[in-house]
Amino acid sequence: MTLLQVENLKKVYADGTAALGGIDFKVEAGEFIAVIGPSGAGKSTLLRCLNQMVGPTSGKVIFQGADTINAGNRKLRQIRREMGMIFQGFNLVERVSVLTNVLHGRLGYMSWRGALGLYSKSDIQEATRLLERVGLGEQIHKRADELSGGQQQRVGIARALAQKPKLILADEPIASLDPAASEVVMNSLYTFCKEDGIACLCNLHQVDMAKKYATRIIGIYKGTKVFDGTPEQLTDEM
Numbered sequence: 001m002t003l004l005q006v007e008n009l010k011k012v013y014a015d016g017t018a019a020l021g022g023i024d025f026k027v028e029a030g031e032f033i034a035v036i037g038p039s040g041a042g043k044s045t046l047l048r049c050l051n052q053m054v055g056p057t058s059g060k061v062i063f064q065g066a067d068t069i070n071a072g073n074r075k076l077r078q079i080r081r082e083m084g085m086i087f088q089g090f091n092l093v094e095r096v097s098v099l100t101n102v103l104h105g106r107l108g109y110m111s112w113r114g115a116l117g118l119y120s121k122s123d124i125q126e127a128t129r130l131l132e133r134v135g136l137g138e139q140i141h142k143r144a145d146e147l148s149g150g151q152q153q154r155v156g157i158a159r160a161l162a163q164k165p166k167l168i169l170a171d172e173p174i175a176s177l178d179p180a181a182s183e184v185v186m187n188s189l190y191t192f193c194k195e196d197g198i199a200c201l202c203n204l205h206q207v208d209m210a211k212k213y214a215t216r217i218i219g220i221y222k223g224t225k226v227f228d229g230t231p232e233q234l235t236d237e238m
């Protein structure tokens with residue numbers, strides 16, 4: 001089933017920078033795709049245009065049959081719930097517990113229950129279970145900023161999973177981690193997406209990690225798609 005369809009997507013920033021020059025691709029349910037390319041290629045802009053954190057200049061983004069570019073606020077909130085985000089800088093709320101961070105992901109930052117901390121027993125059980133899955137069962141009551149970078153990113157993964165997404169957008173999730181932590185984080189992300197049937201678009205600048213974990217690689221250079229194939233095909237062309 002086609003989950004996401006991107007057609008002739010263009011982005012010109014207000015200062016005239018042409019970041020995307022017309023990108024086309026489709027994502028099937030459950031695909032794990034690495035988006036690779038040098039710094040400045042447009043990878044981050046591409047991911048942000050998919051959930052409208054950045055407004056595309058033209059083109060189409062169809063997610064589960066819905067036009068995301070022209071979606072109203074209510075529809076866009078629903079679309080964003082079904083597209084989990086994982087960030088290079090983790091974007092956790094540092095001063096609250098690991099568990100609370102994941103509960104925010106489950107209930108949404110804007111919900112009254114979340115804002116007031118009115119979590120049900122089942123919300124807490126589900127968030128705890130997700131943290132156990134990413135290997136942080138012992139850390140749930142620690143403050144987020146007490147954890148190492150790799151652990152914080154695993155909280156980021158649990159938070160994304162908590163919103164039960166169909167697609168995860170991961171923007172350079174391992175760029176600030178050491179090699180050992182990078183492997184653990186990529187392994188968690190890959191495993192949980194596969195187990196839960198979630199598709200993933202993961203921006204990476206490390207080609208070796210893309211080849212190791214992704215089943216498909218999209219290469220972006222100067223705002224244009226220059227490669228779309230399997231890791232093996234990428235080897236053939238190099």
Ligand code: ADP
Pocket residue numbers: 013014015017018019037038039040041042043044045046
């Ligand atoms: P990547 O993620 O591959 O490093 P980006 O999408 O961040 O690439 O950037 C693509 C191009 O768009 C770069 O030339 C970058 O400088 C530019 N760019 C990114 N964000 C903005 C912005 N908010 N305003 C203007 N130009 C931007």
Ligand code: ADP
Pocket residue numbers: 051053080083084085087091
């Ligand atoms: P920048 O470095 O350009 O400010 P960030 O990566 O920090 O961009 O993210 C931009 C903001 O969007 C952050 O404050 C982040 O918390 C917020 N954000 C988080 N998830 C979403 C989402 N799904 N849709 C829109 N905005 C989000």
